[in-house]
Amino acid sequence: MAAITIFGKGNMGQAIGGNFEAAGNQVTYVGSHDQVPALGAIIVLAVPYAAAVSITESHTDEFAGKVVVDVTNPLNFDTWDELVVPADSSAAAILADKAPQAKVVKAFNTTFAGTLAAKQIGNDHPTTVLMAADDADAKKALADALDGSGLVTMDAGSLKRAREMEAFGFLQMTLAASEQIGWTGGFGIFK
């Protein structure tokens, strides 16, 4: 069991937090107007990308040594045709640069909130959480904290793979926005 701090009380924060709670962890939620409490061992930034940057910049020292989970899909929501991060980088890499002593993990950005809450993609297949990070212990801590939640976890490699995970999340969102798929569907992972 871990102490987990989730920034963001929206659909993603609630769906992620519900899974951590189901697995027996102690979860504290922080809204945008809340005082920031003492931080848990795992911190989840379940907020839009710009807010994730701002929170990270404001808490560089407090994030040192912590597992910091970036769930963002940094779309340009005006165009829905590009990401706002440089093509050769990722939101996760930028956050890791801003908090170099944090153990940044990219996760939850490849799964819609509805599929995290339901623990199923398309009401048919278990939801898999991909995790990319340079710190193997950070990925293990996240996987351990989700063990028993009903979600499947999978190691997607180093933090460099966050770039592909963000492309994956972007593509999935454009398919939903164009009504090719629904927001309870998307990409299920088969072993």
Added chain:
Amino acid sequence: MAAITIFGKGNMGQAIGGNFEAAGNQVTYVGSHDQVPALGAIIVLAVPYAAAVSITESHTDEFAGKVVVDVTNPLNFDTWDELVVPADSSAAAILADKAPQAKVVKAFNTTFAGTLAAKQIGNDHPTTVLMAADDADAKKALADALDGSGLVTMDAGSLKRAREMEAFGFLQMTLAASEQIGWTGGFGIFK
């Protein structure tokens, strides 16, 4: 029914061709040492990226007006840690630049050969072929030619989305290479 020319007789060429044949099309296969025959209305480049570039450069005029399907995942196979195309581009965009009068469609790169042959991901869920292209008629021609094959087709948007499809294919391949998934599994798409 369409006349289809497939460059490449490997696993991908055979799996793709088998689906076109199952849907009632006339398929001609071209190996690397074969004379190139009269080309069909749909041309599939089921070869590694470098060969796709070479074939396109050699047939710029013949490709004019044709639907040219790029199935490549342009990995750096020495490192398995990056693509060989620029971060802000894609293999498909580069091929389209080389044959500007061709109607380039990115497709089949998000599905392993085994899942095209079986028409199922993980022996459990129908295989979906994502298609990205700037020419809507080209996507329709490809979807029509696959109608009856047992594969599902889905419109992934403009050719710009090839970048995300190549990231998707790259991520899927790294998961298989690291034995997180098998080569008959991968990403299934749920509506």
